[in-house]
Amino acid sequence: MSAKANILAKLRNSLAGTTPIADEFDESLLTQPWTYAPEQRIARLRQLMEAVHTEIHLTSAAGWPALLEQLLHDRQLPSLLMAPNTSHGQKLLAHWAGREDLPRLKAYDRPIEEWKAELFDDTPASLTGTLGAIAATGSLILWPTREEPRLMSLVPPVHFALLKASEIHDNFYEVQRKQRWAEGMPTNALLVSGPSKTADIEQVLAYGAHGPKDLVVLILEDA
Template sequence: MSAKANILAKLRRSLEGTTPVPDDYDVDLVTRPWSYAPTERIDRLRQLMEAVHTELHLTTRNGWPTLLEQLLRDRNIGSLLIAPTTPHGQQVTEHFGNRDDAPMLKAYDRPVEDWKDELFNDTPASLTSTLGAIASTGSLILWPTREEPRLMSLVPPVHFALLKASEIRDNFHQIQQQQQWAAGMPTNALLVSGPSKTADIEQVLAYGAHGPKDLIVLILEDA
């Protein structure tokens, strides 16, 4: 018997003859104080995320590529890391087409070891989707996939995140229940409230030390 199996067997034997303690967990304790009218969720999210230097823009499901183009131009960003096989990756690719003034669209289509230097040193911005957001804490939910690996949201200095307004929920419990997290989770589920920041011993706040310096959220209203 392996060490792991031996430990588990001892734990099971220790429970013999015992009675489980009734589960008196009160869901209202983590939901009732953090519930909002649907029309208030965006305002609540904006208030909390802007307080930690996140930039938010309201747009539509058809109009966001035009807004993205303007934001890239305003920041003089010449290239953008995308997931070209996703619906939003295809949409932004179609928007820019083969225009001479379009930014270079990069695809995360190879192992990081094959282009680590370019990813870390010559990729100024990325675009990813989100799984939704939590109004009570002002947090985005990032769910890395094979198409959108975790490094897409962590390495480039500027991170553009697409968020559907219809996927903003009141609190974390509501997200877990409605999206059935108990049925399966990824190796990394990220809750992100703002750009990367840290402070030294003198409490001087610095942005971008361990991740994106700028987080820009495009909220796609249902139109």
């Protein structure tokens, strides 16, 4: 018997003849204090995220590509990393089609080893979707996929994130239950409340030290 099996056997045997303690878990303690009326969720999320320097814009499912175009123009960003095989990537490509005056769209379509220098040194912004958001904590839920790897939201200095208003949940417990996280999670599920920040020994707050300097969230109100 291996050492691991021996330890597990001892643990199981130690429970012999004992009576399990009743599970008195009270779900309301995790949900009731952090529950909001549907019309309050956007305001709650916005208040918390803007407090930590996140930029929020309200738009629509039809209007977000034009808004994104304007935001890229205002920031003078020459290119945007995006995922062409997602539904929002397809919508962005359609909006960009035939126009040479817009920032160049880049696809994350190669192994990182083939374009690491370009990603880190010459990719100023990215666009990703989200899995939703949490009103109680002011957090986006990022769920990296093959189409949108973690580096898309981690490396470029400006991260644009699309969020459907209908996918803003009250609290983290509700998210886990509704989306059935217990049945399978990725290797990297993320809760993001604002741009990257850190403080040195003098307590001077600096943004962009370990990730994007700017986080811009586009909330689709009619999605």
